[in-house]
Amino acid sequence: MTIRTTCPYCGVGCGVLATPDGQGGLTVRGDPDHPANRGRLCVKGAALGETVATQGRLLTPRIDGVEAPWDRALDLVADRFAAAVRDHGPDSVAMYVSGQLLTEDYYAANKLMKGFIGSANIDTNSRLCMASSVAGHRRAFGSDTVPGLYEDLELADLVVLTGSNLAWCHPVLHQRLMAAKAARPDMRIVVIDPRRTATCEGADLHLAIAPGADAHLFNLLLCHLFDTGRIDAGFMPHVTGLDVALSAARRADPAATGLEPCDLSAFLEMWAATDRVVTVYSQGINQSDTGTDKVNAILNCHLATGRIGHPGMGPFSVTGQPNAMGGREVGGLSNMLACHLELENPDHRDAVRAFWDAPRMAERPGLKAVDLFRAVEEGRIKALWIIHTNPAVTMPDADRVARAIAACDFTVVSEAWPDTDTARLAHVLLPATAWGEKDGTVTNSERLISRQRAALPAPGQARPDWWAVAQVARRMGFRGFGWTEPAQIFAEHAALSGVAGALGGDFDISDLAGADYEALAPVHWPQGPAQRAGRFFGTGRFHTPDGRARMVPVMARLPDHPVGRMLLNTGRTRDQWHTMTRTGLSPRLARHLAEPYLQLHPDDAGRL
Numbered sequence: 001m002t003i004r005t006t007c008p009y010c011g012v013g014c015g016v017l018a019t020p021d022g023q024g025g026l027t028v029r030g031d032p033d034h035p036a037n038r039g040r041l042c043v044k045g046a047a048l049g050e051t052v053a054t055q056g057r058l059l060t061p062r063i064d065g066v067e068a069p070w071d072r073a074l075d076l077v078a079d080r081f082a083a084a085v086r087d088h089g090p091d092s093v094a095m096y097v098s099g100q101l102l103t104e105d106y107y108a109a110n111k112l113m114k115g116f117i118g119s120a121n122i123d124t125n126s127r128l129c130m131a132s133s134v135a136g137h138r139r140a141f142g143s144d145t146v147p148g149l150y151e152d153l154e155l156a157d158l159v160v161l162t163g164s165n166l167a168w169c170h171p172v173l174h175q176r177l178m179a180a181k182a183a184r185p186d187m188r189i190v191v192i193d194p195r196r197t198a199t200c201e202g203a204d205l206h207l208a209i210a211p212g213a214d215a216h217l218f219n220l221l222l223c224h225l226f227d228t229g230r231i232d233a234g235f236m237p238h239v240t241g242l243d244v245a246l247s248a249a250r251r252a253d254p255a256a257t258g259l260e261p262c263d264l265s266a267f268l269e270m271w272a273a274t275d276r277v278v279t280v281y282s283q284g285i286n287q288s289d290t291g292t293d294k295v296n297a298i299l300n301c302h303l304a305t306g307r308i309g310h311p312g313m314g315p316f317s318v319t320g321q322p323n324a325m326g327g328r329e330v331g332g333l334s335n336m337l338a339c340h341l342e343l344e345n346p347d348h349r350d351a352v353r354a355f356w357d358a359p360r361m362a363e364r365p366g367l368k369a370v371d372l373f374r375a376v377e378e379g380r381i382k383a384l385w386i387i388h389t390n391p392a393v394t395m396p397d398a399d400r401v402a403r404a405i406a407a408c409d410f411t412v413v414s415e416a417w418p419d420t421d422t423a424r425l426a427h428v429l430l431p432a433t434a435w436g437e438k439d440g441t442v443t444n445s446e447r448l449i450s451r452q453r454a455a456l457p458a459p460g461q462a463r464p465d466w467w468a469v470a471q472v473a474r475r476m477g478f479r480g481f482g483w484t485e486p487a488q489i490f491a492e493h494a495a496l497s498g499v500a501g502a503l504g505g506d507f508d509i510s511d512l513a514g515a516d517y518e519a520l521a522p523v524h525w526p527q528g529p530a531q532r533a534g535r536f537f538g539t540g541r542f543h544t545p546d547g548r549a550r551m552v553p554v555m556a557r558l559p560d561h562p563v564g565r566m567l568l569n570t571g572r573t574r575d576q577w578h579t580m581t582r583t584g585l586s587p588r589l590a591r592h593l594a595e596p597y598l599q600l601h602p603d604d605a606g607r608l
């Protein structure tokens with residue numbers, strides 16, 4: 001039987017048809033009916049069948065390296081967490097989770113920490129990824145809302161990709177863009193990236209910007225828009241802060257961008273003269289000490305021109321992980337509450353407290369990833385639970401983080417494979433069902449909710465992550481974790497979003513609370529008749545207290561670094577997923593690049 005499911009890798013969120021081959025394996029192909037990919041898959045998605053063998057998997061709980069029954073492992077985790085809370089307070093425990101969790105797993109973890117343990121010390125690897133965009137959106141729109149749809153990339157007359165290697169990192173979306181350009185060659189594509197990447201091959205213009213100079217560039221653009229009369233007077237009643245944003249932008253320095261004056265002015269005029277413009281951005285913008293400002297410099301230009309929330313126009317932060325967006329919906333960051341509600345807002349907290357019947361709500365933001373591992377290092381975190389992420393490799397200053405985890409009094413790691421750098425440091429290892437075996441939902445970059453469905457049985461004693469969280473919660477004596485299947489968690493999450501909607505929030509999927517979970521077809525939020533177009537902010541109504549968007553003054557600066565020092569940046573390779581625990585299993589995927597690589601210009605290499 002063929003199962004309709006969703007790819008577990010990038011935020012494009014492609015639909016996959018998976019058919020068990022009868023020998024424990026799967027054959028996969030793209031789902032022609034899925035709106036994100038219409039049957040396409042990239043090479044990673046196409047190789048999924050090569051990664052589902054259970055050999056080498058973590059199949060039994062382990063305590064200090066020794067196999068143990070679930071009951072003992074769960075009792076131990078619950079005891080140690082309860083003891084830490086009792087002896088040192090709720091802020092002495094922490095969870096570090098992942099944008100790769102399914103929404104149901106994520107919801108359970110967030111509910112346990114923020115409503116029952118009573119600490120917001122739960123952060124996610126999305127902190128390393130999307131957090132600048134979240135902060136930029138909240139500053140400008142008053143909510144963390146991605147305004148547009150994938151279709152906007154196809155409908156635009158100009159697509160600007162800045163800090164995004166879309167061809168490698170969101171391949172199917174890139175294929176859609178290339179197909180749109182082939183059908184409509186007048187469409188222009190500009191890539192802004194210090195490196196010449198594979199994405200540049202399909203572009204009309206590559207701007208090899210100086211690393212970190214994007215705020216200079218977009219501030220120059222804002223000035224150019226103003227100076228050439230492109231500010232949309234009709235949209236200005238919906239926006240505040242044009243004057244202050246503009247006066248900050250006036251200090252931008254064309255020389256700082258490192259661009260040839262003719263390329264720079266060509267870009268400024270192309271953007272200014274094109275109504276249907278989409279600016280796509282990703283880690284070249286987000287992963288920066290000025291990431292949030294870079295985001296707002298981009299948003300400012302779209303707000304000033306009213307180019308937002310209409311077909312073919314808008315800023316577009318593409319999410320990296322398959323459920324980074326779902327994580328934002330459940331409030332997986334330590335400074336967010338569920339359903340885009342605000343932790344600092346007492347009305348929001350009360351509403352969630354009442355809905356959860358929560359005994360001890362977190363009242364203030366918890367530790368963010370870097371601070372969280374600092375607290376671990378300093379011994380302030382007595383019990384730590386890491387789920388579906390490998391921070392000993394992927395946190396900044398990874399060796400220091402690994403040492404901190406190793407020194408923690410009590411560390412639990414939920415993993416599908418036993419030998420990751422983080423799993424090796426665990427006191428308790430809990431075996432998780434992986435893609436192909438588990439059930440739930442994910443939300444992609446364009447707010448499309450899709451089901452992941454199990455096509456294979458759970459191997460050994462592997463269990464879903466939500467189940468382990470709920471078991472520990474119950475053993476700690478908490479009510480409200482009695483779910484027996486993910487459908488119940490999804491229904492609860494959807495119902496809670498109705499509470500958020502009633503408070504004026506934009507994430508309201510409450511009409512899915514009673515949906516047939518088994519049959520749930522991919523569905524966009526926003527829901528509801530008025531919003532079927534699926535875009536936000538075209539009407540000029542924002543989620544700020546006065547309903548107007550905020551243009552944020554951005555003081556562009558460049559990264560602080562000694563002159564002449566070599567700057568390295570990081571990035572992805574086309575056929576591997578992060579620390580490669582799954583993609584590393586496919587021989588086909590290893591053929592793209594023979595070895596880990598460093599791209600260095602020969603002149604630089606020679607000089608160094």
Ligand SMILES: Nc1nc2c(c(=O)[nH]1)N[C@H]1C(S)=C(S)[C@@H](COP(=O)(O)OP(=O)(O)OC[C@H]3O[C@@H](n4cnc5c(=O)[nH]c(N)nc54)[C@H](O)[C@@H]3O)O[C@H]1N2
Pocket residue numbers: 010011129162163164165166168169170192193194195197209210211212213214282283284285319320321569570571572573574575576577578
């Ligand atoms: N194959 C594959 N695909 C993936 C992933 C994977 O592991 N493997 N991971 C997923 C995840 S979680 C994420 S977050 C996304 C990330 O998707 P991307 O952000 O597209 O990935 P990166 O490879 O980090 O590319 C960022 C680009 O920004 C450029 N850059 C660096 N500094 C600057 C700057 O200052 N300004 C500008 N304009 N550009 C700059 C880099 O040279 C690089 O080409 O990919 C997702 N897709």
Ligand SMILES: Nc1nc2c(c(=O)[nH]1)N[C@H]1C(S)=C(S)[C@@H](COP(=O)(O)OP(=O)(O)OC[C@H]3O[C@@H](n4cnc5c(=O)[nH]c(N)nc54)[C@H](O)[C@@H]3O)O[C@H]1N2
Pocket residue numbers: 098099100125126128129130283320321387388389390391393394395396414415416417420432433434435465570571572577578579580581582
């Ligand atoms: N140097 C450098 N560091 C980076 C980045 C960079 O560009 N450069 N990018 C950052 C970004 S954007 C991101 S998103 C992060 C990603 O960083 P991570 O999320 O830490 O990387 P992954 O390798 O995807 O780790 C996922 C882990 O989950 C395990 N796993 C797989 N399936 C399951 C399951 O169903 N349940 C459980 N419990 N576990 C499972 C996998 O075996 C793997 O160990 O890295 C960040 N760190």
Ligand code: SF4
Pocket residue numbers: 007008009010011012013014037040041042043044045046170171172173
């Ligand atoms: S583009 Fe992303 S979601 Fe689609 S098949 Fe490739 S990795 Fe999976």
Ligand SMILES: [Mo]
Pocket residue numbers: 128129130320321
């Ligand atoms: Mo990411």
